[in-house]
Amino acid sequence: MLALYNTLIVLFTVVMMEIVATLAHKYIMHGWGWGWHHSHHTPRTGWFELNDLYAVVFAALAIALIAFGTAGYWPLQWIGAGMTLYGALYFMVHDGLVHQRWPFRYVPRRGYFKRLYLAHRLHHAVRGKEGCVSFGFLYTPPVAALQATLRARKALNARGKGAARDAADAAQASRRES
Incomplete structure (x- = not known):
């Protein structure tokens, strides 16, 4: 029975890690942690990028949980194992x-992996840290919904720039009249 509990803890942790990773990606990596994550949104030169430090931080936390769990603090080792499984899935x-940081290239043509692939490509379609969509790693909203969100933001941004341009023109005209 304990093996069943431990397995459920590992699986539950994987699900929770997707939630934690999504929130961390949206509010930390695209927020105050942009200094590390920025490297992930620019062309990579070499094997590593500064963003990989996030994986190191999560791995260190998983290792610490496994160590405490094996020292007698059940179920921490199973939570750490779930984090490790999530990290392996993330890496793959x-x-x-x-x-495509592996030596071979594969672009999925259909199904779940195509949806993940396209959703993450849409995440990178926006330059900078603002306005991105799809912050999840193993779950993504439907691609059509992400595309609609990006189109709506682009249209809103274009209208906002137009309104700002109109206000600047009006201000300049007002200054000329003065």
């Missing part, structure tokens, strides 16, 4: 499939 899907 995000780094391997989406960003």
Whole structure:
């Protein structure tokens, strides 16, 4: 029975890590942690990027949990194991499939992996840290919804620039009249 509990803890942790990673990606990596994550949104030169430090931080936390758990603090080792499994899945899907950091290339043509691939490509379609879509790694909203969101933001941004341009023109005309 304990083996069942431990397995459920590992699986539950994988699901929770997707939620934690999505929130961390949106509010930390695209927020105050942009200094590390910025390297992930620019062309990579070499094997590593500064963004990889996030994986090191999560790995260190998983190692610490496994160490405390094996020292007698159940179920921490199973939470750490779930984090490790999530990290392996992340490495395979995000780094391997989406960003092709492996020595072979594979672009999925259909199904779940194509959806992940396209959603993450849409995430990188926006320059900078603002206005991105799809912050998840193993789950993404439907691609059509992400495309609609990007189109709506682009249209809103274009209208905003137009309104700002109109206001600047009006201000300049007012200054000329004075």
